[in-house]
Amino acid sequence: MPELVFFSGTMDCGKSTLALQIEHNRSARGLQGMIYSRNDRAGRGKLSSRLGLVTEAVEAGQDLDFYAHVVGHLSSGGRVDYVIADEAQFLTAEQVDQLARVVDDLALDVFAFGITTDFRSKLFPGSQRLVELADRIEVLQVEALCWCGARATHNARTVDGRMVVEGAQVVVGDVVGDAAGDGAERPQAEVGYEVLCRRHHRRRQTSATARAAALSPDVLPVDAAGPHS
Numbered sequence: 469m470p471e472l473v474f475f476s477g478t479m480d481c482g483k484s485t486l487a488l489q490i491e492h493n494r495s496a497r498g499l500q501g502m503i504y505s506r507n508d509r510a511g512r513g514k515l516s517s518r519l520g521l522v523t524e525a526v527e528a529g530q531d532l533d534f535y536a537h538v539v540g541h542l543s544s545g546g547r548v549d550y551v552i553a554d555e556a557q558f559l560t561a562e563q564v565d566q567l568a569r570v571v572d573d574l575a576l577d578v579f580a581f582g583i584t585t586d587f588r589s590k591l592f593p594g595s596q597r598l599v600e601l602a603d604r605i606e607v608l609q610v611e612a613l614c615w616c617g618a619r620a621t622h623n624a625r626t627v628d629g630r631m632v633v634e635g636a637q638v639v640v641g642d643v644v645g646d647a648a649g650d651g652a653e654r655p656q657a658e659v660g661y662e663v664l665c666r667r668h669h670r671r672r673q674t675s676a677t678a679r680a681a682a683l684s685p686d687v688l689p690v691d692a693a694g695p696h697s
């Protein structure tokens with residue numbers, strides 16, 4: 469039976485590496501996949517992993533209809549044996565419905581890969597719909613680690629090293645403006661992402677703020693014991 473499988477996890481958990489592995493294993497057996505990605509770190513029309521592997525992919529923009537695209541490819545004489553959709557957290561709910569239709573009406577396996585929750589620990593829309601529709605959900609066990617060494621289960625967004633919990637759901641790279649969401653326009657805030665354990669996500673302690681706290685004399689105020697006379 470063909471399946472819609474959702475491979476989920478945090479950032480850095482090896483999703484794209486697994487997507488490339490599945491692609492490699494199946495193409496080695498003579499199968500042809502239709503590979504989709506979106507906003508990949510290597511650029512448009514790419515699926516890449518942090519380990520440096522990369523393959524061509526169809527850029528799945530907001531307006532792409534997955535079902536129509538696969539049907540169009542098949543009806544023009546192309547071959548599709550399975551479908552891979554990376555960065556699936558960015559998909560709309562409608563696009564995930566289209567992927568389910570590819571499974572049900574075209575009898576193809578669909579492997580979707582995505583980050584489960586955003587930097588506010590809320591489900592991404594694409595991931596939410598995949599949790600609702602998938603035949604199977606695989607939580608990836610390649611362990612990403614928090615700076616404290618605990619298993620990282622949450623994604624944090626940082627602006628100039630400090631964790632923020634407000635702002636647009638998708639921000640890539642440097643931004644100009646009120647990135648910290650505190651009303652202050654900053655000309656070139658450095659936006660980054662970091663995986664944390666839940667405890668440090670709740671406490672908003674990133675590696676940078678933990679390091680700063682460890683170095684800061686404020687941790688043990690010199691006058692904590694009161695004035696000596």
Ligand SMILES: [Zn+2]
Pocket residue numbers: 614615616617618664665666667668
């Ligand atoms: Zn931690």
